[in-house]
Amino acid sequence: METTKTTVPVLELCGIDMHYGYVQALDSIDFHVNPGEVVGLLGDNGAGKSTLLKIMSGAHRPTGGKVQVHGRKVELDSPSQATAAGIQMVYQDLALVDALDIATNLNIGREILRKGIFGLLGFVDHKAQRKRSEAELDKLGVRTAAMTRPVEMLSGGQRQVVALARSATRVAGDHNGVLLLDEPTAALGYEQTQQVQALIRRxxxxxxxxxxxxxxxQLATAVCDRIAVLNRGRKVADIATEDTDNDALVGWITGARPSMFE
Incomplete structure (x- = not known):
């Protein structure tokens, strides 16, 4: 007798509604992402992408529906609760501290303190942080500038890589979490976009x-395993990338193509 192997989604949203007064921003959205899967979330301006992303990151609480992480229902009332659940958001502004070096940015919030009395006084062990950062970047296959270089001296692509790597190190582990990426290549050139694209796949x-x-x-079809499309607060498509094309995606985004779920 054959058994079917099932994968429990890392993050699953079921019947998500979001109201702002009389305006319904999201209408019964079902969405999930599995371990090791890249899911593209597409839609025109006002489609509901940002609202759904804010719900996943804990910035907004949905009006209705439930959120599950590794099969367990969770209440994401704040970004800190989302972080505790293994969900990391990488914003368009990257949230890096320009004046600090790469290693310090990678270790913000999880600093290594020096041993003994200096650690009790809050002195940071910068050498240990640089060593840990180098090991983590090597694991991700990332090559950046020296760990001591200030972020303000990095290129746009290097800054994006540092921001992605910082979040990736916080969700990697025995129970891998979720990375939420908001327009990670919006301000990058072709070569820098290729670098970020390769890192996402790694x-x-x-x-x-x-x-x-x-x-x-082009980025979505190149890097995503599956693509979900929102239109006016409703999910109109959820399909494997290999089973669709740009014409179909544009049709769902603009509303010219009927929803898959009607």
């Missing part, structure tokens, strides 16, 4: 689940 290969919000169809 992170997915290590078991990290990734949700990618982007207007770049």
């Amino acid at each position: 992170m997915a290969d290590q078991g990290i689940a990734i949700v990618l919000v982007t207007h770049n169809l």
Whole structure:
């Protein structure tokens, strides 16, 4: 007798509604992402992508529906609760501290203190932080500038890589979490976009689940395993990337193509 292997989604949203007064921003959205999967979240401006992303990251609480992480229902009332559940958001502004070096940015919030009395006084062990950062970046296959270089001296692509790597190190582990990426290549050139694209795939290969919000169809079709499309607060498509094309995606985004679920 054959048994079917099932994968429990890392993150699953069931019947999500979101109201702002009389305006319904999201209408019964079902969405999930599996371990090691990259799911693109596409839609025109006002489609509901940002609202759904804010619900996943704990910035907004939905009006209705439920959120599950690794099969367990969770209440994401704040970004800190989402972080505790293994969900990391990488914003368009990257949230890096320009004046600090790469290693310090990678270790913000999880600093290594020096041993003894200096640690009790809050002195940071910068050498240990640099060593840990180098090991973590090597695991991700990331090559950046020296760990001591200030972020303000990095290129746009290097800054994006540092921001992605910082979040990836926080969700990697025995129970890999979720990375939420909001337009990660919006301000990058072709070569820098290729670098970020390769990093996204490497992170997915290590078991990290990734949700990618982007207007770049070329990036979505190149890096995503599956694509979900929102239109006016409703999910109109959820399909394997290999089973669709740009014309179909544009049709769902603009509303010219009927929903898959009607």
